[in-house]
Amino acid sequence: MKVEVYPLRGIPEIEPGMDLARLVVQSSRRSRLTLRNGDVIVVKQKAVSKAEGRLVELRKVTPGKKASALAKELRKDPRLVELILRESVRVVRVGHGVIITETRHGFVCANSGVDQSNVKPGFVALLPLDPDRSASAIRAEVRRLASKEVAVVVSDTFGRPWRNGQTDVAIGSSGMAPLHSYAGKKDPHGYRLRVTEPAVVDEIASAAELATGKLLGIPAAVVRGVEYEPAEVGVRSLVMQRERDLFR
Amino acid sequence: MKVEVYPLRGIPEIEPGMDLARLVVQSSRRSRLTLRNGDVIVVKQKAVSKAEGRLVELRKVTPGKKASALAKELRKDPRLVELILRESVRVVRVGHGVIITETRHGFVCANSGVDQSNVKPGFVALLPLDPDRSASAIRAEVRRLASKEVAVVVSDTFGRPWRNGQTDVAIGSSGMAPLHSYAGKKDPHGYRLRVTEPAVVDEIASAAELATGKLLGIPAAVVRGVEYEPAEVGVRSLVMQRERDLFR
Numbered sequence: 001m002k003v004e005v006y007p008l009r010g011i012p013e014i015e016p017g018m019d020l021a022r023l024v025v026q027s028s029r030r031s032r033l034t035l036r037n038g039d040v041i042v043v044k045q046k047a048v049s050k051a052e053g054r055l056v057e058l059r060k061v062t063p064g065k066k067a068s069a070l071a072k073e074l075r076k077d078p079r080l081v082e083l084i085l086r087e088s089v090r091v092v093r094v095g096h097g098v099i100i101t102e103t104r105h106g107f108v109c110a111n112s113g114v115d116q117s118n119v120k121p122g123f124v125a126l127l128p129l130d131p132d133r134s135a136s137a138i139r140a141e142v143r144r145l146a147s148k149e150v151a152v153v154v155s156d157t158f159g160r161p162w163r164n165g166q167t168d169v170a171i172g173s174s175g176m177a178p179l180h181s182y183a184g185k186k187d188p189h190g191y192r193l194r195v196t197e198p199a200v201v202d203e204i205a206s207a208a209e210l211a212t213g214k215l216l217g218i219p220a221a222v223v224r225g226v227e228y229e230p231a232e233v234g235v236r237s238l239v240m241q242r243e244r245d246l247f248r
Numbered sequence: 249m250k251v252e253v254y255p256l257r258g259i260p261e262i263e264p265g266m267d268l269a270r271l272v273v274q275s276s277r278r279s280r281l282t283l284r285n286g287d288v289i290v291v292k293q294k295a296v297s298k299a300e301g302r303l304v305e306l307r308k309v310t311p312g313k314k315a316s317a318l319a320k321e322l323r324k325d326p327r328l329v330e331l332i333l334r335e336s337v338r339v340v341r342v343g344h345g346v347i348i349t350e351t352r353h354g355f356v357c358a359n360s361g362v363d364q365s366n367v368k369p370g371f372v373a374l375l376p377l378d379p380d381r382s383a384s385a386i387r388a389e390v391r392r393l394a395s396k397e398v399a400v401v402v403s404d405t406f407g408r409p410w411r412n413g414q415t416d417v418a419i420g421s422s423g424m425a426p427l428h429s430y431a432g433k434k435d436p437h438g439y440r441l442r443v444t445e446p447a448v449v450d451e452i453a454s455a456a457e458l459a460t461g462k463l464l465g466i467p468a469a470v471v472r473g474v475e476y477e478p479a480e481v482g483v484r485s486l487v488m489q490r491e492r493d494l495f496r
Binding site (some may be wrong): 001003004005006007013059093094095096098100102106107108116117118119120121157161162163164165166167168169178179182185186187188189190191193196197198199200202203204206207209210211213214215217223225226227237238239240244245246247 | 249250251252253255261312341342344346348350354355356360364365366367368370385405408409410411412413414415416417426427433434435436437438439443444445446447448450451452454455457458459461462463465471473474485486487488492493494495
């Protein structure tokens, strides 16, 4: 089946309290892109964080001792480092101007996802408190406004070990199984697959990034044509259990 | 811009020596999908490995001491472990039935990419010797057959630390810059981006996976509408330099 990714244009700069679902539905209507059952709406983390008021004015942050020392070592703003540490449960690695942390959600990423890009000057954005819940709320509101059963993915841009560059991944989702499990299925040669579980939500986030980019102020996309299993479990289920994780 | 992903159907089981570019062009013609300049053709690793004869019959492999010991520990086939070790330059982690290695190409992945799925019984497929060169060869042949300037990505399915499931990533590419660098560009708020470099080839590989799946015998896809920079550098440039890598 053909997969299509439509960027959602004309969505204004997001301010705290704005209704993202309504903006998505309005944008899709303006672009004559009638939402369909089974569509996946991808909303970028930055837009969700802004709508949920997860913005902090840097000048109001007082860095502690640990943050100040680390900031000096990395030549970073100590107030920013303070926020990075507050948003983390564990520092995983430090180096090359980056603090790799484990966030409260269980994500391992640079700077706890705290980010100054695409935010008004002087402010930084923190990750949503519960991105799966953010996705659920958008999904419920789209259902109400457009009478369509969609899935929602909240995406963010993460680096990864061993490879340069970043890819967009899912930090929250609602309405679809994050993994497509092939366990027990046989390939055309009769070989039984055991561990094949594509992280569909991450691949959808990456596909959306191809159509939206970083500079055009496009905070959302519609991904159409993906066969997914409806499910109520979110991205939190993708966080690898401690005892299975070879890289803790 | 809309991004579209078309699975390429009707491509037969690949045998050593087959001309993948020709099969891709024929499949696109049959499905009335005229290739265009700027299209990205994604070909799965397994198809490339088969076409290049990178298949090994397990019964012809004699495991060494190290492989036999490791196989016992992991309850894996010692001949398979022998191949995994031969294809690696370094064992990164061992556990949960998986050997995470660094391959000769510099990729860190499970089992050196040695895989029994979608291969005839009794055989395993090894990664192509030089997937960037594989991509270049397909690209040149598509240019000759269809008179179109396309980019080519060779994709494989990799797990990742900290998160369950796998995503398709690029192990080879030709004709496009693997990273889209935003370094020095300003966001709509005037903030200068420093480290933002989406790994476009990986996101394209993931997008293709959404349209092809694992069980349908679809070894290739066309991804249309991605804005990329033409370049002659391949995926080898994505391998993180030793001194920058916090996770070695």
